[in-house]
Amino acid sequence: MNCELHDDLLDDYVDGARASDHRSDERFAAFEQHLTGCTRCQALVADLTSIRLAASTLDEHIPPPRLWARIASSIDEQQRQPWWQRQLGGTFSAWVPAAVAASIALLLVAGGWNAWQQRRVETPQQVAAPQPETESIPAEQHYEQAIAGLQQLAQAQNGALDPETRAVLTKNLAVIDRAIDESRAALDQEPASALAQESLLEALETKVALLQETVALASDTGGQPEETAGSARELDQ
């Protein structure tokens, strides 16, 4: 009799399924009959049974006690963050510090790109519009300028992103925009509140980082949307 005919039952048999459990299935009875006279299948059953038994008795690896302490401490830290940062979760943790550092350089790049764009469209009123002195621009305005420049870049390259990534990034931007609106509302109520100011700047900073990521993703693809598939993670809701 051909052993391969019974291969699909071999693992079930090793896992404990017997003909007596499957009276309506004649294949089990045929396999058990075949087994009595087939050394190849007997050896297979013996070997796989040994492996299965050994696997079920492997020692446990015990997590070190410090692991819970680390987790509990991280949870405490998370809970002290504003809600929108908690929603962003680990999505940006790896690159936010670098992105924030780079955002200063990007302010200049985005500003230059803006000026170049304005010259291209030759809108005299816009070109002639007086630019505020850099030194006198408050931090919020710096971020807004960077955001405006990056948004233009992101829109220009939007087609390079696959639809799924684009949808996730759009959703993430909506979350951060909500955070910015809420921070502004809080600041309107308490203009002198350092916490409200800090919260707004943090939200703006995160939006700059998110837009940078969008532009970077689009640039990485070189116009191949499928290469960004699954690149952005949706926020934890």
Added chain:
Amino acid sequence: MRTADLELAARCRAGDAGAFEELYRQHARRLFSLVVRMIGSVDDAEDLLQEVFLQAHRKLSGFRGDSALGTWLYRLTMNHCLDHLRARQVRMNRATESLDEEGAEEPAAPAPAVPAAVSRLDLERAINMLPDGARAVFLLHDVEGFEHREIAQILGISEGTSKSQVHKARMKLRMILGR
């Protein structure tokens, strides 16, 4: 079981300080063992399991009780493990294989007999040599004792794929251990 899970999840969401620790204590040992065997490093396993529990803490609001809380945690854990392994494979520029890939079949020549009592150390080493997909399914089925139906839920594969991967893993282990 489901009711207890839903209650525990609800306590976690309500900010009960002890509830999430209870969840951790219930599952951490088995999950840690699984992660160590999946990624082959105790140090990396510690970092990875920390990420898993932090993600679980954030995502508990989305737990609806459609599966057992343990199954849900295993799903998060295996996703993290497979992401970690994929990233490592990319870094090492190695060939990857998906869970549904059939891969290498058993050798044509009969493998030498496996010792009647397989040494745990030898088995640990042999498991580490399995392809990622087959290792994941073997660990869940033969080590953790999950049914194919549950493995299908955890890994997002079909029951048939789960069965074929267990078979493939056992045959590979037989070959390795019989050397």
